Amino acid sequence: MTRVRNIALADVDHLDRDVLPIGTDYPPGHVLDWHEHRRAQFLYGATGVMIVDTAEGTWTVPPQRAVLIPAATRHRVRMLGVSTGSLYVEPRAVPWWPVACRVVDVPPLLRELLLTATGFPADYDRSGRAGCVIALLLHEIAALRPLPFQVRIPASAALAALCRAYLAAPDTGVSNAEWAARAAMSERALTRRFRAETGDSPAVWRARARMLTAVPLLATASVTEVAGRLGYATPAAFTAAFTRTFGVPPSRFAAERAPYGGPYGAAPPYG
Structure with a gap:
């Protein structure tokens, strides 16, 4: 059972799970250079600030906020003292996902659900408690409203x-x-x-x-x-x-x- 902290998405992307939660710690000033994911991403920064660039804009993510990144969106992330929790989501599971990046607040319930999810094994039981937590995470994310931390x-x-x-x-x-x-x-x-x-x-x-x-x-x-x-x-x-x-x-x-x-x-x- 593969735990999902500080591992590469490529190592678990093959798993038949609509949502893969992964927690990652980054050194100060780390840059994730231009790349894209097959899955959509919910990227939460518990500490520090993240700056997300795409060809269309720049999004600044304050501490304890998150950014929603659409699937197949080429982007770069600058990590300024950040510990993250990510959800990598199959596009078919979230037809409501925004078509452009979006910064959102992360209420306490969502933060606790994310912390719980990143403690699951990558091949978590979809029909048990883990599956219920994942489903609730997506319901909570769908209800979030965008924050104005971007420029085109x-x-x-x-x-x-x-x-x-x-x-x-x-x-x-x-x-x-x-x-x-x-x-x-x-x-x-x-x-x-x-x-x-x-x-x-x-x-x-x-x-x-x-x-x-x-x-x-x-x-x-x-x-x-x-x-x-x-x-x-x-x-x-x-x-x-x-x-x-x-x-x-x-x-x-x-x-x-x-x-x-x-x-x-x-x-x-x-x-």
Whole structure:
């Protein structure tokens, strides 16, 4: 009976199970380079921050959240101090799975179910307790609503390059005029094309991108320090922008840790 922690999906993908739960510990800064899975993936980070890239966008996954990755989606994941729990799901079992990546909250019940599932053998009994836990996991995931922790990447190579460079080094001083010059376009043409390919103006996109880059910084730095690094005049200005973008203040992420220090933030034994 193969246990499912720190093993490769390829070692168990042949098993006749709609859902394969696998827990994995990654060293700080580990990068899962561009790859894809035959199965859909529910990727949960108990600690740290994950950054998921596809050709279409970038999704930042704060601690104790998860990302839903569609089957056969080429992606890259940067792990910033992360211990994960994954569910690899046969596409036929989840016709409701989103067609693009999606960041979601992970309520306590779902977290506990995931912790339980990653303790099952890979060839768990589908008709017993394990099968019931797996079925309930899928019901809980289907009810989750998306969180706004993503930006779209334009299809045009020139605009995509601008966006990738900005995500790597966000700067409040960058203007549409500068981007237009670098893309050899007029400002009006840049704005029109950018909005058509992302749904946002360049300025709105850059503001959201700055907020996304703040999430991993908050894991190791104070709100004041992050505000300064991103070029905000005051911590209050940064806090207002962050809260406006994500609906919660940045202090939520600066303070959050796996609540009990165990795998997946598991609660201590009862009693």
